[in-house]
Amino acid sequence: MGQTEPGRRERKKAATRQALSRAARDLFLERGFDNVTVAEIADAADTAVSTLFAHFPGGKEALILGHGAEREEALAAAVRNRAEGVSILQALRDFLATRGPFDPDPDPLSRRVADLVIATPALRAYARVLWTGCEAALAKVIAEQAGQDDFSVRLLARYVLEIPDLAGTEPDPSAALDAAFAFLRRGWPGF
Amino acid sequence: MGQTEPGRRERKKAATRQALSRAARDLFLERGFDNVTVAEIADAADTAVSTLFAHFPGGKEALILGHGAEREEALAAAVRNRAEGVSILQALRDFLATRGPFDPDPDPLSRRVADLVIATPALRAYARVLWTGCEAALAKVIAEQAGQDDFSVRLLARYVLEIPDLAGTEPDPSAALDAAFAFLRRGWPGF
Structure with missing residues (x-):
């Protein structure tokens, strides 16, 4: 007992x-x-x-958005456990594509929650803080997987984590997400 | 009188x-x-x-870092008044390269101020807020000069303005600034 x-x-x-x-x-x-x-x-x-x-x-923001540790672990796992032949940037795109405003086929309740977050400045700002708080952890796993640990890796981690805040408010969030990663893939061809 | x-x-x-x-x-x-x-x-x-x-x-931060309107106007002017044949991204790099930790040949007092900002978390954070506050103005001038106003322009404006916070703390800030713009030029070849 x-x-x-x-x-x-x-x-x-x-x-x-x-x-x-x-x-x-x-x-x-x-x-x-x-x-x-x-x-x-x-x-x-x-x-x-x-x-x-x-x-x-x-407080109130955390009640609906959860905490940063969950995102951090899920992000790192998405990169570390990606399938053979999948690039780091592709794994990150695929991971973000399942979440919040980027989910292509959400259940009705999830869609309402995603819409609420996008439409509420305090929630959008908090969501951004949660993502940007993952920067060091993301840079670490990219460095580990790419076998290089330098400024380009830190910059890439920051740029990836800025995407949700900006692309999530576009008329077509999924298209904006894809466009953002297309730019990053051109900039960082080795990743 | x-x-x-x-x-x-x-x-x-x-x-x-x-x-x-x-x-x-x-x-x-x-x-x-x-x-x-x-x-x-x-x-x-x-x-x-x-x-x-x-x-x-x-308050205290503004006393040493000034205000956002000055940056906003200077940034827009750097893009709008760039010389013939100079790309938008080149004009932005050249502009940032003269400021704070990126100034290659600062007078001793300016160097001490730049070092103080980099070494003081509250000042670094405030400097970042001042730069990121220029996002809409920078996106506007890029859109005007590039003749296109879409998500790629908004993303580029954000990425440019994230550079000082990250590159400013590198061991060689000027080299990091150049590296960051090299990535952006590959990602946005038309700019």
Whole structure:
């Protein structure tokens, strides 16, 4: 029984996180991000505001956008575990193409969330902060995979992570994503 | 005499601005940016703190880095007034190459200021904000000069303005600046 306790605690924590995220998402979609308070979200998830901030120190933005560590790990894995013959830039394009405004075939709920993020300046800005926070980790995995660690790698990592903020607001986000990577592939032919 | 009054007021304002900027620069260089208060700067320039903030709403960072409008105008002019046969990207490289950490032959005081900005996270961050704030103006002048106004122009403007933050901290900033523009010229051969 001593062994199951930590498992139960973890499950309870995950359930609370999920309840808060879902309550936030539903309220934001219903009334707009700026018109919902953390107190209302905590209330809808049947927790205290202090519990909300314990789980989401980043506050309202983090409730719907998650945290940077998830992106960092997923980005690094996309580059490191890419299939034979797939370039680093292709792997990064393919990874971004599945997310948020670039998802070509989202379920209706995901599409509404992506539209909300694009239309809400605070959420767009936070999403950018989460991506740009991955810069060092992305530069590291590119350097490791390309076998070169220099300024060109750091510049490439920054340029890749600037793409979502800019391409996500274009009329056709997926086409803009592809265009951005076409420029980078010309600039960095070895990657 | 009614006509000279506005001129005198403008001169006095300019003199106050300059006294504040010089006092800030000298104090920052002597003791480090983080160890100097706005009260000390106002005192050294023989003005009130409220006067300091009236002239520099951006506070300590603005005192040494100036404001975005100056950069915006200078950037646009560099592209618009470039010599015959000089590409847009070449004009932008040449313009940045004269500034801050990229100046190949700075006077000793300018070099100390550039080193201070690079070594002080708050100043580096503020300098980046000033540059990125020029994005719309730069995209506009590139679009006008290239005769095309699309996503590729917006992406190029952002990528150019990200260069100073990243290249400025390299061991050889000028070489990094050149390398960054070499990538952009390959990616955007028409510019």
